[in-house]
Amino acid sequence: MTKSRAYELDRAHVFHSWSAQRKLDPMVVDRAEGSYVWDDEGKRYLDFTSQLVFTNIGHQHPKVVKAIQDQAAKLCTIAPATANEARSEAARLIAEIAPGDMQYTFFTNAGAEAIEHAIRMARLHTGRIKVLSRYRSYHGGTQTALNATGDPRRWASDYGNAGIVHFRGPFLYRSEFHATTEQEECERALAHLRSTIELEGPATIAAIVLETVPGTAGIMPPPQGYLQGVRALCDEFGIVYIADEVMAGFGRTGKWLAIDEYGVEPDLITFAKGITSGYVPLGGVIVGPKVFESFAEKPYPGGLTYSGHPLACATAVATVNVMREEGMVENAARIGEEIIKPRLEKMVGDHACLGEVRGLGAFWALELVRDKETREPLAPYGGSSPAMDAVVAECKKNGLLPFVNYNRIHVVPALNIPDEQLQEGLETLDAALSVGDAHAQS
16 A cells, blocks of 8 residues: 555654654554544554553543634744733643642743753752652653653763762562562662662752652552652752652643642642643643742743743643543543553453553553563563564554553553543453463463
8 A cells, every 4th residue: 555645754854753763664643533543544543642641631622622723813922031811821720730839830842841940940949969860760851851861761861971860769569679568668768769868968969850650661659658758858958859740740640740649749840741631732840939939039040932832821721621620630530440450450360461550540551571470571671572562563453552661551541531442442452462471471
């Protein structure tokens, strides 16, 4: 079959991220609606990826599309030094969602820029340089954000000169601390973090940056007590606590912010993705009172041409409003507890290749293994394998788009996916795992 013009032009002119360019064979998406996308040959796929976990309200929500159209007719863009209705209202809504006294938002274009500026704010606020972040994390593709990232994507660009120090976080299934319970994992992970702070020198550390629930790195909800312990360590040593909510925020975990699950107030919160459901790019840093005061009387030395872009901010306002009107955050919590969790837990017993499932809300990971006893992954850390490729191919053949990273498949549908479509996707995934079973020790 002749490839579409979109495909031909893509291969002739588009340089793709995270890819060997000549090995690519990208899917052409012609249109999307709700939880489905269609390729250029008319085949329909159920989107279990929310793309890169950002279409939280599904594709083409009519109220948000109309809000974009209305804003475009009124004011497409304006310089960030001015005030405008869309930006002001977006900031007000974000302040309502933020915990405690976090009342101010610095707008960026995406999550990586939010991390860049949060780290800059922390360094200027404290007068310190070092930033601590965990292995098994992802914070963005720009230079500081990529160095803060803990997973293998940083290796090619990490020259060890960015002032970033990595530490191990809690992950009981693959515990680095020889723990046997969540409580042990929590206590030993906090002891390790304290030791890292003490050995690096508390007076040199500006910030600890943590994904509240690590996303692409594996969807590992921390045990209760861990983030509270991180907050206490930051308070003890005068360190800024940056909560990265770029993927986990805006309803993904069944709370407006994942940090709400743990009752902790960070000093800075970064966000992006779900704030607009990805319809127009937008990110930002929610600034707490202590850091705000550092720039109340002296300028913050940073900015962006499109900071608080009105088209993006109007999209954010519409997205938050439809999420509230339609109870999407509450629905994410419900489907996670009533549909996704029990079905995935049953799959663990049914499949030799499935070692563990974990998650919250509409944010779940399946850990695929060759051997449940040794927990040998079905693909190596930092890579893929023919076994994983076969599972993914089976999903796509049967009309399911899965989110895959190394040896994991993530179940991350839209927060408003209808129950019957969610069940359909889980059925398809269940059947595809039988392909993985052929590569596992039974």
